[in-house]
Amino acid sequence: MKYRIRKATEEDFPAVLSLIKELAEFEKAPEQVTNSVEQMKREKDYFLCYVAETDEKEIIGMALFYFVYYTWVGKSLYLDDIYIRKDFRKNRVGSALLRKVFEVAKAEDCRRIRWQVLNWNEPAIEMYRSIGALIEDEWLNCTFDAEGISNFLKTRSP
Numbered sequence: 001m002k003y004r005i006r007k008a009t010e011e012d013f014p015a016v017l018s019l020i021k022e023l024a025e026f027e028k029a030p031e032q033v034t035n036s037v038e039q040m041k042r043e044k045d046y047f048l049c050y051v052a053e054t055d056e057k058e059i060i061g062m063a064l065f066y067f068v069y070y071t072w073v074g075k076s077l078y079l080d081d082i083y084i085r086k087d088f089r090k091n092r093v094g095s096a097l098l099r100k101v102f103e104v105a106k107a108e109d110c111r112r113i114r115w116q117v118l119n120w121n122e123p124a125i126e127m128y129r130s131i132g133a134l135i136e137d138e139w140l141n142c143t144f145d146a147e148g149i150s151n152f153l154k155t156r157s158p
Helices: 010-026 037-042 093-107 122-130 146-155
Strands: 003-007 048-054 059-070 074-084
Touching: 003 093, 010 037, 010 048, 010 059, 010 074, 048 093, 059 093, 074 093
Parallel strands: none
Antiparallel strands: 003 048, 048 059, 059 074
């Protein structure tokens, strides 16, 4: 199978959002996707995205990431999502997208690349370990959604 990795454009946002929704289905949380193409267009300066595209111009995978600053190490890259459509897995598309992300991190002099994987996603965990990723089990996520942010500000006085 032939494909190429390229930087996503605004015209790709519908396909990228479709992949995000497929990923949410896979992760058993489709109701948590509230993003839209319009929102992605408004917020395009906050993320970078690369897509895997077949010769027929079908987008079959994506890696979406952004730069962060970790106090212990400095400038870093956070890979928010990497997803390959089911029918195209096992063709090294994921590896090619990861390589592109690593190339960007190296070119940008990042000190760390970080991402998350669900503890039940054994195929992904195996693949990440096989490429040398350290998978931690000590740190837990702390998350507030938009409603939680508002509630915190309402209930916690300065």
